[in-house]
Amino acid sequence: MNTSRRNFLRSASTLVAGAGLAASLPSTLRAMAPSDRINVAAIGINGMGWSDLTAMLKNPAAACVALCDVDKNVLDKRAAELAARGIQVKTYGDYRQLLDNKDIDAVIIGTPDHWHCLQMTDAVSAGKDVYVEKPIGNSISEIRAMVAAQERTNRVVQVGQWQRSMQHFNDAIAFVHSGQLGQIRLVKAWAYMGWMHSIPVLPDSEVPAGVDYNTWLGPAEKRPFNPNRFHFNFRWYWDYAGGLMTDWGVHLLDYALLGMKATDPQSIMAAGGKFAYPDDAAETPDTLTTVYQFEGFNIQWEHATGINGGPYNRDHGIAFIGNKGTLVLDRGGWEVIPEKENGKDKMEAVPRRLKSDDGLDKHTTNFLEVIKSRKLDDLHAPIQVGAHVAKVAQMGNIAYKTGLKLHWNTDDQRFKEKAGNKLIMPHYHNGYRVPHS
Structure with a gap:
């Protein structure tokens, strides 16, 4: 099988999977007008941050509008992959500039563990909902600070412990x-x-x-x-x-x-x-x-x-x-x-x-549902669990x-x-x- 055909089949299977997921979504997350979609950005996109974003974009409720990474090689690669799917995004090297973007509703944090605390607390303080990779912090003090920040701001924070959705x-x-x-x-x-x-x-x-x-x-x-x-x-x-x-x-x-x-x-x-x-x-x-x-x-x-x-x-x-x-x-x-x-x-x-079932797909869908409903008790892995x-x-x-x-x-x-x-x-x-x- 040549490369172009292999890529076509992979793209087709992704579209079919996405269509199947869309059909099973709650009515609140289907047939949404562009103005009602949740604008998502991802910080740290080399590993799980990219996997999380890929899963989230299977859901028609989510629209990716920005990417951030300190490695421009990774950043350019991921932006090009999205552009090939017709998704144009802004790119940032500094996550704080990304958080200043008022068009962004939610962020995915997929950076190394030692950055999770600062980025998550800054994100909720900026009014963003957050999907943060596990473990939430690299120390007990950071973990406490992250819980306090979520409780202070009342933002939606889902931890990437996707087995909770299986x-x-x-x-x-x-x-x-x-x-x-x-x-x-x-x-x-x-x-x-x-x-x-x-x-x-x-x-x-x-x-x-x-x-x-x-x-x-x-x-x-x-x-x-x-x-x-x-x-x-x-x-x-x-x-x-x-x-x-x-x-x-x-x-x-x-x-x-x-x-x-x-x-x-x-x-x-x-x-x-x-x-x-x-x-x-x-x-x-x-x-x-x-x-x-x-x-x-x-x-x-x-x-x-x-x-x-x-x-x-x-x-x-x-x-x-x-x-x-x-x-x-x-x-x-x-x-x-x-x-x-x-x-x-x-x-x-x-x-x-x-x-x-697919835990990551269901976990990201749960995150988007709660962003819409604001019923934080419905989160499968809230910050307190993480x-x-x-x-x-x-x-x-x-x-x-x-x-x-x-x-x-x-x-x-x-x-x-x-x-x-x-x-x-x-x-x-x-x-x-x-x-x-």
Whole structure:
């Protein structure tokens, strides 16, 4: 098949999918006049920001009017891709100039984690509704500031935890809440990422042409440019993110917490390190086990890179382990495996039930619906949901960094150990300040 035909078929399938989605939309989001459409802009468009925008544009309620990125190469590429679809946009290198545009109703924030707090708080203060990628913040203090900003402005803020919009995840949690598994004393959540290999050490280099590196660094420590820290691999450096604990952990721990109706853990301990690739360029641990103790049960997180063979032969998932049976849930579906006693099942097995929908499409549609209705309680992943799991994930990283078993005081939202409290507030650089919570 030649390239032009392949591109035509891909475009045609996208149009058909978009038409199918439009037919299933609520009446408030169909057959809209251009003046009634929601003008959307995207900040950070190399990875998930672009995926979020692509999903949102399947919905006729959304119109993309602007893009922002500090890498002009990415910015020009994405603007050209939209222009090929007949969508003309304004482009910006500075997100603050984009926020000054009164024609923009909502923004997508798909930048590295260390920028989420500043951009989200600035966006709601500018009167914009926000779809912000997970994890919402790169520290507990940032998370608090983001919740405070949303509550102060009452803007619509959806967090990109799109599993919250998938039917099979909600069905599985309903089963957990039914009590049929018996007493649940342990929940496991894990991410075994076989596709992640060693990141080779590379020398510092000149900033690539078209990249505003100082703006990319923002509040992070000033360092020479290194290609390992830029674009996708920023996830494995503490200055910008929290490794797999915050990259995958917020997705999976979210459902562990939801299934157990859990609030804050009583204690947290973590152990791991760079066991697989001790000499590569990444900073965050490639192997980690974290145990959160709650009243009457534990939640255990574990991750490993370069390995696919996770628990229950799944590379990711959540397992609710009850006295009568275990429910195993992942992005592909869920099932129940009975416990046995004297050779007999303690409960009826539930064969694997497969996913039936596209979480990202439904999640972005939910965001647009709530922008129209202003019924914030209808959001599938409001800022408070994103804040809860992001805080728990950050607790795990803090326990790992300190090497201590930490104890959390729910009343004053601090650790009982000074070493843990020192890591609640991030160190901003280059004249930036953490917003007030």
